[in-house]
Amino acid sequence: MNRKLARLFQPSFQLYFVCLVLFALISAFFSIPLAVVELAAILALAVYSRQHTNRCRREIARYLENVTGTVDTATKDTMANSPLPMIIFRPESDDIIWTNDRFLQLTGEREHLFDAKLSALIPGFDSRWLMEGKTECPTEVEYGSRRFLVFGHLVRTGGRSGGFLATTYWVDVTEFSLIRERYQATRPVAAVLLLDNYDELMKNLTENQRSALVSEIDSRLDEWVAESGGMLRRYQRERYLFIFDEQYLAKFIENKFDILDAIHQVVNPSGINATLSIGVGKDGETYRELFQFANLSIDMALSRGGDQAVIRNKFTFEFYGGRSKETEKRTKVKSRVMANALSALVSDSSQVFIMGHRSPDNDCLGAAAGVCALCRKNGVPVHIIKEAAPPPAQELIDRLSPLPEYQDCFLTAQEALLIADSRSLTVVVDTNRPDQVQAAELLESCNRVAVIDHHRRAATYIEGAALNYHEPYASSASEMVTELLQYIVEPNQILRSEAEALLAGIVLDTKNFTMRTGGRTFEAAAFLRRSGADTAEVKKLYQNDLADTVAKYALIQNAQLYRDHIALAVSPQPVNRIIAAQAADELLNIMGIDTSFVVAPDGDKVNLSARSMGDTNVQVILEKLGGGGNAAAAGGQVSGQSVDEVAQALKEAIDQYFEK
Incomplete structure (x- = not known):
């Protein structure tokens, strides 16, 4: 048996025997016979102790061997006869x-x-x-x-x-x-199907023509849902509720919601194609939550231009389709209602903070200037958030800052946080994404928020806003704010510089009224012209110096064709966002080019600018790289990658878009 294990069970008597022997030797000085007796007794005790220790060790060894053998036997028996493989x-x-x-x-x-x-x-x-x-x-x-x-x-x-x-x-x-x-496959999924252009389809049709058109649409929808065994019911004139098992959703996705194309083939006697939007809600705990997710999805689909399918689960959105050209569906009734609501919201606020996206451009600042005019009409203090670095709209800021009405108007985000209170209103213009605003901390601290934006909504957007004026069919945020101003202020109550700022924003996003323009765009421009906007002064805002002009045309010179109709310009030299955007616009002037992309470094980031004048939806492409915008104009910034890596990722995103 192991000696260490033996010592754990047996006490040591060596020290005691040493002491006894010492006492016996000391007693020899007094009496020799007494010492001899003591030594004899010590010897007898030592012999007995040794025998007793050996006997105990043998008994302990037998016990441990018995236990070990039993455990080994049990272990082997358990492993051999285990109910588990x-x-x-x-x-x-x-x-x-x-x-x-x-x-x-x-x-x-x-x-x-x-x-x-x-x-x-x-x-x-x-x-x-x-x-x-x-x-x-x-x-x-x-x-x-x-x-x-x-x-x-x-x-x-x-x-x-x-x-x-x-x-x-x-x-x-x-x-x-x-x-x-089986449980996952049979979980219920709710979908809301919406005919986007129902009013346009039924306009000026006889009752028989309307019935025939609705019957054809219903027939295609019934054919699409038949295999799923789900329940399809129309609960409004242009809305349907579709409930089905989750196992069929994968097939719908695999077929890329081909019902969108099937409905698009339905044409009314006036030659207008029907368009359908689908909002799907899944992973809800109750039917009410599923229906809520479906409604959120359909709102998202409409805010992105319609004619697409959006799936909402507990955490995020998924997008399918959305490549058709946007058609104007705005009404002046909505603009008037939004104008009154925003005016009331401003009047009930102690002060107003206006912010846009990071590195605000002329459209962003023009819309902010228009909101300032509205706040001045209501007698409410207003502040515009500024950035430390000069933004693309710096020249417009320089024009507004000296005006008496704009004294102490521009504040940093930290200064705004110090004076904000519970009745402060934050107005976000030209963006709907919380991760792109100039001051995210100010947005989070204010419980009263209004959003005015024309970009197609992304998966992340500002939720819980007291007012959300979102029109993806508008040309610019400046156009939207100008429409609101027409119902609140008179033309002579808008400063000339404010009118020029708003007109500059419209000019920027419409590319001098050549892209994404509608009748409302020219009405807004006419109102600004009556308010004193000088088109010559607006033109001066878009003049470039010689160095920027050379950089722009160097980008154009390096552009290459991709997929026969796409111009792709990749610059190894740093180029700011304005020049990259202008180069993307200029590339569309080349015959045979209907889509352009510019990739250029700017500091530690890589800028992306995209433009389209055809059927290509550049927003869907740049969303793969974290960008956004609308179908005809989009942009983005990528950090942590080289220009070549971003260019390669862009090509892959373009290929995926066209392959789908």
Whole structure:
């Protein structure tokens, strides 16, 4: 028996005997016979102690051997007769060392699998999770028609320099897994189907023509939903509710919601194609929550231009379609209602903070100047958030700052936070994404927020706004603010510089009234002209110096054709966002080019500018790279990548867009 283990069970008497011998030697100075007797007694005690110790050691050894043998027997019996299949193998070489009978029954083998390879026996099994220190396989393992959860652990053999042995236990979860899959496949999904242009389709049609048109649309919808066995019901004249099992959603996605194309083939006698938007809600705890998700999805689809499908789960949105050209669907009734609502919201506020997207351009600042005019009409103090670095609209800021009405108007985000109170109103213009605003902390601290934007909505947007005036069909945020001003202020109550700022914003986003213009765009421009805007002064805002002009045409010179109709310009030299955007605009003037992309470094980031005058939706493409905008004009910035890497990612995004 191990001496260390013996010492744990037996006390040591050596010190006591040493003391007794010393006392016996000392007593010899007084009496020799007494010392001899003491030594004899000590010797007898030593002999007895030695015999007793040896006997105890033998009894302890027999007990430990009995216990160890019993445990070994129980362990071996447990492993051999375990109700769970077990296998011991070497993870380095995949060699099987031992299996119990349950595992043999699982594999259909009659003899032990000595010298066999586990990977050859069960090809789908990967033991890397054991080497990573995990005790449970992260995925289910399929073998034959059964599915297993595998648990295990490693044991080192032969000391530190030796290898490992892995012991695994296989738990059959086939029935549970099938029930789980069945549950997931049969979870309800709610979808709201909306005919985007119902009014335009039915306009000036007879009752028979309307019935025939609705009947054709219903027939195509019934054919689309028939295979799913779901329930389709129309609950408003242009809205349908579709409830079906989740297992059919994957097929709809695989077919890219081909019902959108099928409905688009329906044409009324006036030659107008029908368009459909689909909002899908999934992963809801209740039917009410599913319907809420579906309504959020349909709102998102409409805010992105319609004619597309949007899926909303608990966390995010997924987008399908949305490549058709946007058609103007605004009404003056909505503009008038929004104008009155914004005026009332401003009047009820202690002060107003206006901010746009980071690096605000002329459209962003023009819309902010228009909101300032509205606030001045209502007698409410107003401030515009400024950035430390000069933005693209710096020249417009320089024109407004000296005006008496704009004294102390421009504040930094930190200064605004110091004076903000519970009745402060934050107006966000020219963006709807919280991650792109100039002062995210100010947006989060104010509980009263209004949003005015014309960009197609992305998956992340400002939620819970007291007023959300979102029109993806408008040319610019400046146009939207100008429409609001027409119902609140008179032309002579707008400063000339404010009118020119608003007109500059419209000119910027319409490319001198050549892109994304409608009748409302020219009405807004006419109102600004009556308010004193000078088109010559607006033109001066877009003059470039010689260096910027050379940089712009250097970009154009380096452009290359991609997919026969796309101009792609990649600049190795730093170029600011304004020049990149102007180069993208200029590339559309080349015959045969209907889409342009510019990739250029700007400090530690890479700028992306995209323009389209055809059917290509550049926003959908740049969303893959974190950008945004609208169908005809989009942009973005990428950090942490080189120009070549961004250009390659852009090409992949373009290829994915056209492949779909």
